[in-house]
Amino acid sequence: MTGYSVGRGISDITGEPADAGMLGYGKAEQRSDGIHTRLRARAFVFEYGTDRLLLVVCEIPLIFDSICNAVLARLATRFGDRYTAANTMITATHTHCGPGGYSHHYTYNATTNGYRAKTFDAIVDGAVKAVERADADLSLTTLTLSRTELHNASVNRSRVAFDRNPLHDKTFFPEANDPQVTVLAMEREDAAVGAITWFATHNTSMTNTNTLISSDNKGYASYHWERLTENVDYLRDHTPSFISAFAQTNSGDMSPNLNLKPGSGPTDDEVRNTRIIGLRQFDAATKALTEQTAAVVGGLDSRTLYVTLSGYEVAPEFTGDGKAHRTGPPIPGAAAIAGASADGDGFAGFSENGNPLFDRVSRHLIYRLSGSLADSHAPKGLVAPAGSINKVVPMIIERVPVQLFRIGQLYLIGIPGEVTIVAGLRLRRTVAAIVGAELADVLVAGYSNGYIHYVTTPEEYEAQRYEGGSTMFGKWELPALQQIAAQLATAMRDGVAVDHGDPAPDLSGRKRRGPAQAPADEALSGHDFGDQLTAPAGRYVAGDRVVSTFVGAYPNNDLRRGDTYLEVQQQTEAGWARIADDGDFATTYRWKRRGKAGSVVEVAWRIPDDAAAGTYRLRYHGDARDAAGQLSPFTGTSNTFGIE
Template sequence: DVGAISWFATHNTSITNKNTLISPDNKGYAAYSWEHDHEDVRYLDNTPGFVAAFPNTNAGDMSPNLNLKPGSGPTENEFDNARIIGERQSTKAREIYRTATTPLTGSVDSRLVYVDMENVTVGGAFTPDGKEHRTCPAVVGASTLAGSVEDGPAIPGFTEGMRNPVSHIIDALKVDTPSWLASCQYPKASLVPTGLLSNLYPVTPRILPLQIVKIGRLHLVAGPGEFTITAGLRVRRTVAEQLGVPVGDVLLQGYANAYSQYVTTPEEYDAQQYEGGSTLYGRYTLPAYQQEFAKVAASLRAGTAIGRGTAPPDESGRQFTLQTGVVYDNPPMARSFGDVLTGPAASYERGGTATVEFVTGHPKNNLRRGGTFLEVQRLVDGRWVRVLDDGDWQTTYRWTRVNGLTGTSKATITWSID
């Protein structure tokens, strides 16, 4: 066996937005723990071996913060939480993997279409009241800026469930939402009508890719957003009905091919929590997805071609960044880059922590793609062998600007020894 893929719905927000380290969060730890467990994975030296993938599904309203506050649950340590939540996913995935008996056999096929999600007429077969409705040009709701109770607040002055905008903040943005759009998006408190601004500059997407991939009996519905648990279930049921397969053979692959914020049910949309405020195309966004995915599923089942529609424009030439480059770097006086500021101890006990500090420049000078910022090596038969690098859970690389005026920096490397 060369690998395993395990879909489970949860946000990668065990580690809070105050973290400044590059981190794969709980799903990254799930993959790491499985790939480094030598009971399941056998490889020599650093030869790539078993690949464990943990993609997300319809995790729009599923938080790993079990105590319903950022960085809390099951412990009060965010890094421990990422490890524990990751272990739970990895442990269950391995249990299923070891007991699996049904081969994934059959044909491989797929369909992909592009849909203008701001202009979908949704038939009554997919709407709650059985009447025809339309989606709307995208609007970011006021409660979007509130963030969420469980995963972290965003901007003070905004709260989940807002239906009436905070007027002085809205006035400061100098963005007017016409009454027809506010009515279409009701009961959302409009913050920014991004769909109207996108003619000037693409703020939020309008044309989105909808895809279904068939791998034997497994059908992956690729949705370009964060579908809530119930929204994802409704899509799965719609697609399963069209395909004539059990709903258990249909999975929603979220965050796929594009990103258009959240997708809630009409009932969830009415509550205008963070997820509803972030559902761009109005109350009937989910019914529109159900209708359009049903068309894709029908084509896949019949083996017929389906028109792809108009692909979104290539906006790569218009992208910009607010990130600055490295202005300048200097070593401290009487020092050189690479000098050791704090050396390691002669020896350590198991369970201890080794810490070293070096004179360094800004890490943006070289992002070490395909490489690493640190290695822990062991002397084996007269040869130094790498056993850990900056991708391992036990190691940490922190960069600190010591003096912004003189451009001096240091790198602090820690190794928590098993």
């Protein structure tokens, strides 16, 4: 063995910019109408001897089994058994401003205007493309592991629940947040070629009133590092010299909204906050590279188990009370419907501070009639028996994968849910004690391979805040996951294979209701597609916002994946050169319906401080669809303007 080989790949996974309900906040009125930043999948292949691991970090709200199954099936067609459920981890950054509708479980398509086949395909196609590029990029690479702390990019949004934990847990997090930043860095011939950074904060700097697709704070951190390292043109069909992913860990109760109000903290501007919280993660990651850096040694390993979490028997050594217990069927609590107030309220009539009707009915009727439900779910105010509904209509997945990855001394516990920091601490302690690792080298990789909502400690669960109400399988869910993690860790330590079992049934063949077909495009009266409606002013300075509007077409006609809806161009001696597109933080692309079949598109650019003086113009690229379904591409160009 000569060391590690690593391959890196990146690809566009942006879904529908129009009419798609965004996933994360669960607000049906939050429907996409444009793009602030495109969404990317970043894939990393690790090879050591004959062992291989694949980690894919996707800038989307959630990972579902629908995405995992489709990606793995495509990879099997392309690569055979090189990438399977046993050695592949697909995880989400959990932006709440990405188009949804890509699940095969109805719960997650209820507010997205149905199943969105185009968004599903964009995610799968892009993730597979990123893996193909990573596989082709495989080369000898030096890996280092670095750590530091970041104290001003997260706050505990559920302190009442956190404070119920025992003292030995709370004292581990004296500020009630998890400040650890972990960076897995990659070098070739003394040049940095990639990094994966784990830090616990929600990707919710953008609020539930934003309707532009956004990769949020973690996406900005990735974008900034990649653009700083190289003037990356994401639209070229290649792998750039440096790829940076900012991945999630146990961020279940961690909010970036430092003032504990949506869009507030450190400023009252959600766009500025997205950039600031992203920059703080970037700064911490680059700082970590100068502190506590160690070579990664020891090879690769992985274990995966598919487990049915409903009715799972948990042994006394994991429950905390010395007794065996069983998890319950998946049932949301009334507090879950209330939402997390620091990041965005849920539905009217529900509260994180108690829901008398549901609490009373559950306590005085349901729990009295069913001792097993009382043991597994009390004191949750039960709302809907998702487990029973699953027998007729698939609402919430019950059988999910739990993973353990080893990259040298780094261990990643792949959990298909949102894990609070103390729940994460207990999972990490469980694994670290068995494999003999330093606790700091064991991380929870949340939002991986599926979605079961939240994972709280039994003590936090008792508080029945948003996170506890969203712990679908009840009070003993975390102990069950600890027991499973212990099984994986023991097998890995002992070099024993595990029978990973069968995954949940594949639901891809079921018919799904999607959005109605959009009408054929019509240009506004007296105009052609691409005509400029409003022009920029003649002169601008850095910091100004340049805007032009055009006669447009329906954006979903062609998602322009790997392409762009807009360009900012500068006049040079060689001609017009593109300096920004719809993947840049400084640009926005917004679509509005005009009449029944007309469209108006706004292209905007906030001029960066380092913009060179000169002559510029904005361009818009669209695709009009006629009644026969034929697409006709067109381009609109603004008047020129100067920057002084």
